[in-house]
Amino acid sequence: MSPAPLRQLVIAGGGTAGWMTAAAATRFLERGWQITLVESDAIGTVGVGEATIPQIRLFNAGLGIDENEFLAATQGSFKLGIEFVDWWQPGQRYMHNFGEVGRALGLVPFHHWWARARAEGQARDFGHYSLNERAARAHRFDRLAGDATLPPLVWAYHFDAGLYAAYLRRRAEARGVVRVEGRIARVEREGETITTLVLDDGRRIAGDLFVDCSGFRSLLIGEALGSGWHDWSHWLPCDRAVAVPCANGGDFTPYTRATARPAGWQWRIPLQHRIGNGHVFSSAHMSEDEATAILMRNLDGEPLAEPRTLAFQAGRRDRVWIGNCYALGLAAGFLEPLESTSIHLIQSGIARLLGLLPGEPAGMAVLAAEANREAAREMEWIRDFIILHYKANQRPDPFWRAAAAMAVPPELAERMALFAATGRIRRDHDELFTDLAWSQVMIGQGLTPATHHPLADGLSAGDLGGFLGLIDRAISGAVTALPGHADFLARHCPAPRKAA
Numbered sequence: 001m002s003p004a005p006l007r008q009l010v011i012a013g014g015g016t017a018g019w020m021t022a023a024a025a026t027r028f029l030e031r032g033w034q035i036t037l038v039e040s041d042a043i044g045t046v047g048v049g050e051a052t053i054p055q056i057r058l059f060n061a062g063l064g065i066d067e068n069e070f071l072a073a074t075q076g077s078f079k080l081g082i083e084f085v086d087w088w089q090p091g092q093r094y095m096h097n098f099g100e101v102g103r104a105l106g107l108v109p110f111h112h113w114w115a116r117a118r119a120e121g122q123a124r125d126f127g128h129y130s131l132n133e134r135a136a137r138a139h140r141f142d143r144l145a146g147d148a149t150l151p152p153l154v155w156a157y158h159f160d161a162g163l164y165a166a167y168l169r170r171r172a173e174a175r176g177v178v179r180v181e182g183r184i185a186r187v188e189r190e191g192e193t194i195t196t197l198v199l200d201d202g203r204r205i206a207g208d209l210f211v212d213c214s215g216f217r218s219l220l221i222g223e224a225l226g227s228g229w230h231d232w233s234h235w236l237p238c239d240r241a242v243a244v245p246c247a248n249g250g251d252f253t254p255y256t257r258a259t260a261r262p263a264g265w266q267w268r269i270p271l272q273h274r275i276g277n278g279h280v281f282s283s284a285h286m287s288e289d290e291a292t293a294i295l296m297r298n299l300d301g302e303p304l305a306e307p308r309t310l311a312f313q314a315g316r317r318d319r320v321w322i323g324n325c326y327a328l329g330l331a332a333g334f335l336e337p338l339e340s341t342s343i344h345l346i347q348s349g350i351a352r353l354l355g356l357l358p359g360e361p362a363g364m365a366v367l368a369a370e371a372n373r374e375a376a377r378e379m380e381w382i383r384d385f386i387i388l389h390y391k392a393n394q395r396p397d398p399f400w401r402a403a404a405a406m407a408v409p410p411e412l413a414e415r416m417a418l419f420a421a422t423g424r425i426r427r428d429h430d431e432l433f434t435d436l437a438w439s440q441v442m443i444g445q446g447l448t449p450a451t452h453h454p455l456a457d458g459l460s461a462g463d464l465g466g467f468l469g470l471i472d473r474a475i476s477g478a479v480t481a482l483p484g485h486a487d488f489l490a491r492h493c494p495a496p497r498k499a500a
Ligand SMILES: Cc1cc2nc3c(=O)[nH]c(=O)nc-3n(C[C@H](O)[C@H](O)[C@H](O)COP(=O)(O)OP(=O)(O)OC[C@H]3O[C@@H](n4cnc5c(N)ncnc54)[C@H](O)[C@@H]3O)c2cc1C
Pocket: 012, 013, 014, 015, 016, 017, 018, 038, 039, 040, 041, 043, 044, 045, 046, 047, 048, 049, 050, 051, 052, 161, 182, 183, 184, 185, 213, 214, 215, 216, 217, 219, 241, 243, 278, 310, 312, 328, 329, 330, 331, 337, 340, 341, 342, 343, 344
């Protein structure tokens, strides 16, 4: 007799991770699966996580979500990139844009042509050749497709995390997910196989496959199954964030702003009904009172709530899949929100689970080993990209001097040395961040290449200037024709004046 197929999926936790998993499971699992989600209203969710990267559009599209409806439901706005203010040095700013920068010529990526032109005194800042950056700085937006002369605009979103989870919940429940409200008090298991979640009122929820979305508590993979923890705080020492929403004020920017502070940095995320703000800092270098005072002094509008502090540690679970339990979201690990990668890690973790979905219990160990290997590499690549922002700095504060002096992971040290000497970029194929992302941040953080690709000497100085001028003029013309970001939202996806 063949073993019984897996049929009962139990999701522990109803934050962004839990409801993204539930919505994807109802969309992609074949009929016959029963999906239950347990969450505790009393415990609540982490309640932050408002900036994303463009891959989320694929997730939403896969679920059949209409972009206008989704943005209206989540008080959302468009995001063309992240502006880094005062990171390399006080007074300097640059952007990590999502779209193309310039254009490759022949075999040679644009940044080599730019590096040569810059050295010859005929190039503006790197971001000047990015359509995304110029549209962002002009506060303009449209769903602009590319053509022969211009790349497309590439966007992600800002949204209210609570409203996004509620939106996904409505969709998931409409497709049959059963939501159970209650506090998980105990996890029963046989060896590494979880059998039942026992709630504090005695209710029992049995399952074949469990997804741990319980947040920092990591109830299943951490507490019950004892997955170890890789602590990365020696590279990423920020371990607190004070968060506060404020009324809209200042520019309604279609980008996230990350401003360096003496012992960390501050985020600014404009939504339709408010601005999300937070100050990420190292508690070894700054008190909570001081961090809160800095945040409250640097808001663009009236605070709309009391500031609240969240504690965390950078790192990842040793294994995200053990037995019949798979962890996602904060239960699986944490990297500070500097490059807005946590929601993406949930999304890619869901894709990995669906790709490696076991059919029966017997096949699980080998699938788990593959998932654990992939998840570890993915987080390490992102970790290194974030460390780069700290390592390459010339700020005076003790926190920043320590960051500049730290020994970074060897792979990152090699990438930085390669780029600084030659402008070449080392990147693994499956890695999240592209050559363009690496080049923008490395240049922005002051790592100007000492030399350029020899083929970038193939144009005369006059022709090189002409090439840059063409790109510049094409971008200028396109940006002038774009509508304002606020006007675009008001026309296509206006949200209720007060969040539902
Ligand atoms: C300061 C900060 C800023 C961030 N900013 C960003 C950002 O800009 N972009 C981004 O992509 N990500 C960001 N993140 C990360 C993002 O918030 C999370 O990845 C995302 O919210 C997922 O959280 P979660 O669902 O894993 O956990 P949570 O939101 O904590 O949800 C956990 C769920 O488990 C339930 N639960 C826990 N214990 C029990 C129990 N005993 N019984 C029953 N239920 C239980 C809770 O009730 C809740 O429903 C940020 C994180 C922090 C800390």
